[in-house]
């Protein structure tokens with residue numbers, strides 16, 4: 001399969017990433033792919049307005065000349081557009097789905113990671129020796145936008161990322177919608193020191209039914225059973241194995257404790 005272009009647009013249709021994979025990329029094809037990305041977004045909007053599909057993968061959006069264009073919508077509302085050459089476009093749907101899942105993982109790493117310099121807010125949490133650096137995002141699963149973000153110790157006290165993201169919604173006197181999805185760079189904690197509610201309990205109480213996890217919690221402080229507890233209580237947990245190393249890298253300063 002010959003990949004021509006990957007484009008990611010945010011939910012306001014502003015391109016946040018575009019890569020031309022032609023052997024000799026030039027301004028003409030850049031403009032052409034940009035145009036195709038925008039017309040594909042129109043197709044996505046139509047599909048989303050018509051269908052009630054909760055699947056992120058939208059399949060083939062359109063073919064334009066020799067190019068087949070596929071679409072994928074993230075829970076945050078961002079859209080990923082994949083353009084490939086038609087002669088090879090009769091590929092297994094599973095293969096296309098897999099490519100999108102990998103791009104999805106990469107994109108989550110970017111938006112979910114508050115330690116990433118490219119992030120707008122330029123948030124930085126200060127590493128300490130007694131707790132992890134974690135980032136979390138809560139997105140609305142159906143309306144496709146970010147409801148809240150959080151990172152370790154963002155709010156006063158030894159607060160956790162998931163906790164901060166949930167507390168910020170509560171502070172607005174809002175309820176977490178039933179369709180909400182959580183992204184977190186690390187498995188939500190199942191044990192905390194006295195007086196602190198573990199994030200697993202908070203997630204279960206919030207009603208969130210789908211959690212994407214970057215890395216499992218390493219056994220530095222406690223044996224975490226967060227993923228198991230969520231799953232046992234009917235929450236779907238997707239461990240994004242591709243992100244494991246990157247999410248763990250946020251906590252290299254703690255690894256020496258192992």
Ligand SMILES: [Zn+2]
Pocket residue numbers: 160161162163188189198199200
């Ligand atoms: Zn926690």
